[in-house]
Amino acid sequence: MSGYHEGEHFRSLFHDELASLFSQRPTDGAACISGGPSGSDTLAIFPAVNFTDVLRGSMMDNDALPRAFGLSCSAPLDVLGSGGRTGSPELMVDVGNGSGSLTPAFGCGGRATTVTPNSSTSSLSAEAAGEEDADRWKKEEQQDEEVDTSKKVSKPRKQGVRREREPRFAFVTESEVDHLEDGYRWRKYGQKAVKNSPYPRSYYRCTTQKCPVKKKVERSYQNSTIVITTYEGRHTHLCPATVRGSTLLLPPPLMSTSLFQDLVMQQAQQLNSTANQMPPLRQLEFPHHGLLQDMVPSFAHHGQP
DNA sequence: CGTGTTTGACCAGCGC
DNA sequence: GCGCTGGTCAAACACG
Numbered sequence: 609m610s611g612y613h614e615g616e617h618f619r620s621l622f623h624d625e626l627a628s629l630f631s632q633r634p635t636d637g638a639a640c641i642s643g644g645p646s647g648s649d650t651l652a653i654f655p656a657v658n659f660t661d662v663l664r665g666s667m668m669d670n671d672a673l674p675r676a677f678g679l680s681c682s683a684p685l686d687v688l689g690s691g692g693r694t695g696s697p698e699l700m701v702d703v704g705n706g707s708g709s710l711t712p713a714f715g716c717g718g719r720a721t722t723v724t725p726n727s728s729t730s731s732l733s734a735e736a737a738g739e740e741d742a743d744r745w746k747k748e749e750q751q752d753e754e755v756d757t758s759k760k761v762s763k764p765r766k767q768g769v770r771r772e773r774e775p776r777f778a779f780v781t782e783s784e785v786d787h788l789e790d791g792y793r794w795r796k797y798g799q800k801a802v803k804n805s806p807y808p809r810s811y812y813r814c815t816t817q818k819c820p821v822k823k824k825v826e827r828s829y830q831n832s833t834i835v836i837t838t839y840e841g842r843h844t845h846l847c848p849a850t851v852r853g854s855t856l857l858l859p860p861p862l863m864s865t866s867l868f869q870d871l872v873m874q875q876a877q878q879l880n881s882t883a884n885q886m887p888p889l890r891q892l893e894f895p896h897h898g899l900l901q902d903m904v905p906s907f908a909h910h911g912q913p
Numbered sequence: 914c915g916t917g918t919t920t921g922a923c924c925a926g927c928g929c
Numbered sequence: 930g931c932g933c934t935g936g937t938c939a940a941a942c943a944c945g
């Protein structure tokens with residue numbers, strides 16, 4: 609779809625932040641989980657927080673995630689779609705500096721982050737493109753209201769049906785593989801060249817019937833080892849990898865990556881939903897890998913509408 | 914044959 | 930109006 613011109617600004621910020629992130633040298637304060645896709649490690653970067661605390665806290669406290677990203681709890685989250693808008697609300701993380709910059713999420717609040725060779729480094733922006741979408745959707749709303757009387761569309765478009773606002777979450781992963789295994793099955797439906805980037809952007813759709821989730825995968829033009837995965841929407845089904853027995857059957861890297869992404873998405877979605885609607889997730893135990901299995905039953909609940 | 918990928922065409926929105 | 934760009938579609942193709 610169009611209207612992503614604001615996204616160019618976002619992408620610019622995005623890449624700048626990435627560049628600064630990966631140019632930083634390690635210190636303490638960055639939490640991580642090990643294990644990653646395709647045999648590499650995944651580091652989940654959080655600004656000056658301990659991931660264990662994030663997870664533990666998040667299981668018990670809806671403010672944990674925004675705190676983890678250095679967001680003030682007073683105004684960390686702006687749930688769009690509340691202004692009389694229909695459809696699912698958009699989760700937008702206002703990073704709190706008023707500029708829409710991703711600095712707190714990626715800049716680690718002035719702290720550096722460990723990135724080891726051979727490692728895959730992941731960071732998350734819950735609705736990284738929130739601000740752009742806010743504007744875009746306002747426009748779309750206007751267009752929706754104007755309804756297609758003037759549009760000459762060869763293909764029939766749903767009339768009178770408002771597009772639902774899907775939550776979007778961007779993951780930044782350092783990996784040599786473009787399409788990171790995350791436990792879900794995806795069907796590629798498009799690929800486009802990205803402006804100012806030698807790397808194309810791939811479009812994937814969840815293959816599960818009626819599941820609206822899509823994701824975009826592209827590489828950073830500044831650092832070809834960085835893969836930016838943007839998820840849009842929420843799964844209406846269980847993770848196939850989880851359903852197939854248990855994640856214990858998955859190789860550890862896959863397991864942790866999937867669970868990590870699931871976890872963060874879950875958290876973001878949980879933050880996005882009205883409080884207390886979701887069943888409480890079980891407390892996690894970290895960093896014991898084996899205890900990750902305890903997460904599985906909990907995650908079996910998420911993605912449920 | 915079912916599933917997934919590739920790829921060119923198409924559409925919509927924006928800026929000039 | 931035109932060109933550019935992001936996003937999607939769908940036919941052709943590949944593969945197990």
